[in-house]
Amino acid sequence: MxxxxxxxxxxxxxxxHAGSVEAPNEEFAEAYAREQYGRRGExxxxxxxxxxxxxxxxxxxxxxGRNYHRVDGYPLKEKLGxxxxxxxxxxxx
Amino acid sequence: xxxxxxxxxxxxxxxxxxxxxEWTGIAPLLEEDVAFSSIAQNEIGxxxxxxxxxxxxxxxxxxxxxFDRQPDEYRCSTLVQLRLVPDWARTIARHCVYERSDQxxxxxxxxxxxxxxxxxxxxxxxxxxxxxxHAEMWSERLKDEPRFSAALEELEPLFDVRDEHVPEFAALWxxxxxxxxxxxxxxx
Numbered sequence: 001m002x003x004x005x006x007x008x009x010x011x012x013x014x015x016x017h018a019g020s021v022e023a024p025n026e027e028f029a030e031a032y033a034r035e036q037y038g039r040r041g042e043x044x045x046x047x048x049x050x051x052x053x054x055x056x057x058x059x060x061x062x063x064x065g066r067n068y069h070r071v072d073g074y075p076l077k078e079k080l081g082x083x084x085x086x087x088x089x090x091x092x093x
Numbered sequence: 094x095x096x097x098x099x100x101x102x103x104x105x106x107x108x109x110x111x112x113x114x115e116w117t118g119i120a121p122l123l124e125e126d127v128a129f130s131s132i133a134q135n136e137i138g139x140x141x142x143x144x145x146x147x148x149x150x151x152x153x154x155x156x157x158x159x160f161d162r163q164p165d166e167y168r169c170s171t172l173v174q175l176r177l178v179p180d181w182a183r184t185i186a187r188h189c190v191y192e193r194s195d196q197x198x199x200x201x202x203x204x205x206x207x208x209x210x211x212x213x214x215x216x217x218x219x220x221x222x223x224x225x226x227h228a229e230m231w232s233e234r235l236k237d238e239p240r241f242s243a244a245l246e247e248l249e250p251l252f253d254v255r256d257e258h259v260p261e262f263a264a265l266w267x268x269x270x271x272x273x274x275x276x277x278x279x280x281x
Contacts, residue, residue, distance in 0.1 A: 021124050022122065022123070022124055023124060024234070027230045027233075028124075028230060028234075031128060031223075031226060031227050031230060032124040032125070032127070032128055034223065035124075035127050035128040035131050036124070036127055039131055
């Protein structure tokens with residue numbers, strides 16, 4: 001059985017995926033995760049979860065190309081340039 | 094604490110660490126390979142700490158005690174000398190027998206009047222806790238396996254046997270001290 005392991009590097013930080021271990025049960029998974037992701041003092045805490053317990057979503061539909069939902073949907077460079085031009089023109093008047 | 098007693102302890106940890114490290118690269122599964130090798134390394138680390146205490150009493154160094162003695166001077170238990178590769182059931186049985194007996198020994202050392210010994214025992218015990226956890230989870234998993242029960246029965250009486258070396262100890266000593274002997278007196 002595959003267990004996914006997440007580790008926290010410093011207290012208060014978000015957990016990040018560290019890797020996985022193969023183990024026959026949770027107890028073994030804990031021991032193996034400790035050895036693989038904790039024995040060098042690289043983690044303050046670990047989360048261990050059976051792979052099946054994780055729900056993966058990988059289909060993100062955007063049929064209508066609604067790019068305004070995305071941070072890259074508003075290219076600011078051109079708009080800023082135009083705004084600057086207008087400001088300068090206004091000052092010149 | 095008596096230097097000979099310290100040597101018993103250090104020799105047990107060194108030779109067991111050495112035997113367990115024979116599984117590196119060939120353990121039954123990759124994760125176990127990492128875990129068991131790490132335990133082996135810990136044991137050798139404990140040996141070093143005990144050798145350092147003994148070395149101060151005997152006016153020598155940890156390395157000289159670990160690698161420069163003659164085979165018949167090693168005081169380790171018969172249990173740790175046995176070469177058990179490639180028998181995983183017997184290896185785990187030895188691991189369980191050793192950890193249980195070692196726990197009692199460490200508990201007693203934690204009460205030692207020698208503050209340094211008591212302190213070191215407490216420190217080592219915190220690491221041994223994980224070895225015991227590892228031993229217990231395997232023993233739980235293998236408890237209905239006849240090869241495992243037979244091995245436990247075979248190995249249990251051997252922890253306290255220290256009067257002579259098993260034949261395969263000679264080969265271990267040869268290999269373990271080979272590099273030191275190849276350039277005697279070298280500094281590394």
